[in-house]
Amino acid sequence: MATKYLDRAIPRISLADFDNRIDGITSELVTAAENVGFFCLVDHGIPPATVETMFDNSARFFSQDDSIKAKVPFSPQNNAGWEKNAQIRPSTGAPDRKESYQMQFGAGMEGRWLPESDIPGFKDVALDFMNSCQAVSEKLMICFARGLGFEDDYFIKAHDVSKPDSQTVARLLHYFATPETTSGEIYHRAGAHTDWDFVTMLFQKAGQSGLEICPGREVSTQFGYGDTWTKVEPDAESNSIICNIGDLLMSWSDDRFKSTFHRVKAPCEAGDFYGERYSIAYFNQPLKSAEIQGPLGKYPMVTGAEFTRNAMQRNFRAVLEKTMKMQGLHGGEVEEKVPSVQAAPITVS
Numbered sequence: 101m102a103t104k105y106l107d108r109a110i111p112r113i114s115l116a117d118f119d120n121r122i123d124g125i126t127s128e129l130v131t132a133a134e135n136v137g138f139f140c141l142v143d144h145g146i147p148p149a150t151v152e153t154m155f156d157n158s159a160r161f162f163s164q165d166d167s168i169k170a171k172v173p174f175s176p177q178n179n180a181g182w183e184k185n186a187q188i189r190p191s192t193g194a195p196d197r198k199e200s201y202q203m204q205f206g207a208g209m210e211g212r213w214l215p216e217s218d219i220p221g222f223k224d225v226a227l228d229f230m231n232s233c234q235a236v237s238e239k240l241m242i243c244f245a246r247g248l249g250f251e252d253d254y255f256i257k258a259h260d261v262s263k264p265d266s267q268t269v270a271r272l273l274h275y276f277a278t279p280e281t282t283s284g285e286i287y288h289r290a291g292a293h294t295d296w297d298f299v300t301m302l303f304q305k306a307g308q309s310g311l312e313i314c315p316g317r318e319v320s321t322q323f324g325y326g327d328t329w330t331k332v333e334p335d336a337e338s339n340s341i342i343c344n345i346g347d348l349l350m351s352w353s354d355d356r357f358k359s360t361f362h363r364v365k366a367p368c369e370a371g372d373f374y375g376e377r378y379s380i381a382y383f384n385q386p387l388k389s390a391e392i393q394g395p396l397g398k399y400p401m402v403t404g405a406e407f408t409r410n411a412m413q414r415n416f417r418a419v420l421e422k423t424m425k426m427q428g429l430h431g432g433e434v435e436e437k438v439p440s441v442q443a444a445p446i447t448v449s
């Protein structure tokens with residue numbers, strides 16, 4: 101069946117002259133967050149060369165033999181490391197056909213950098229890029245704090261990447277080229293999902309299309325799958341960053357800001373992109389010790405560690421429900437099968 105598409109405007113927001121224009125930028129960001137949940141950031145201060153260098157670094161990482169990458173396997177407890185064809189989304193119940201590598205600043209990354217001798221210079225380039233992303237994120241955090249009536253540095257403190265319990269993640273993604281078959285097999289790239297972080301910054305490469313969004317979600321505690329999509333084309337020429345609100349900010353704003361469903365489409369129709377795709381996502385995650393509650397107190401206060409655990413378990417339960425349904429089993433059996441996070445399949449964001 102043909103995908104239903106709808107043109108929705110993705111607001112384009114400039115961070116130029118940030119200090120002098122902060123009120124105007126805040127109001128643009130708040131409007132975008134309250135409506136489509138996605139926006140395109142320009143004049144953000146990360147030079148194009150920094151992004152290109154990181155994409156080159158990413159390609160260098162993924163071109164290593166699997167036996168090398170397997171030295172730093174994905175750890176669900178730490179939400180860091182490398183996985184291949186292992187992430188299952190509740191929307192599809194099937195693994196994404198991709199590999200990804202998640203990096204962090206804090207203790208969660210211990211033992212999950214490849215040795216310098218395998219990939220010289222990789223870590224320095226990655227940390228430099230991550231610090232650049234953090235600087236932009238902190239500007240967004242000031243604006244969202246103002247928009248919600250918190251002190252300017254409220255969200256910055258809760259996402260302090262210099263603390264060992266930082267959970268912020270930079271994720272390199274590599275989707276494999278897929279055959280233009282009509283055999284009925286579906287090559288999921290990133291099945292529909294919301295991110296469970298505060299705000300995500302996504303870097304795409306020119307020509308490597310596939311990102312689509314589906315707005316309409318009202319509360320952060322619900323899954324919901326719409327079927328009318330809007331394409332978000334890469335705009336690498338203007339060095340833009342696609343940003344989206346995650347479940348954490350949705351809940352921290354008492355559901356005022358929207359964490360919008362999105363996917364990288366499983367290519368299947370004329371005009372779809374079947375080639376290899378690289379992207380980079382920067383997920384702002386709270387400190388494990390951060391205390392999270394919106395200004396209206398709609399949801400009980402939770403720590404950053406609890407929020408992450410709840411998100412993983414909720415996702416895991418949904419994956420299990422979906423896969424059991426696909427196998428003709430019943431929901432009642434799900435509860436007893438929900439294990440600790442340690443045993444969960446990879447369900448991040």
Ligand SMILES: O=C(O)CCC(=O)C(=O)O
Nearest residue numbers: 273290311364379381449
């Ligand atoms: O690869 C992309 O463009 C999107 C990836 C994504 O949505 C995610 O990893 O959460």
Ligand SMILES: [Fe+2]
Nearest residue numbers: 294295362449
């Ligand atoms: Fe995502």
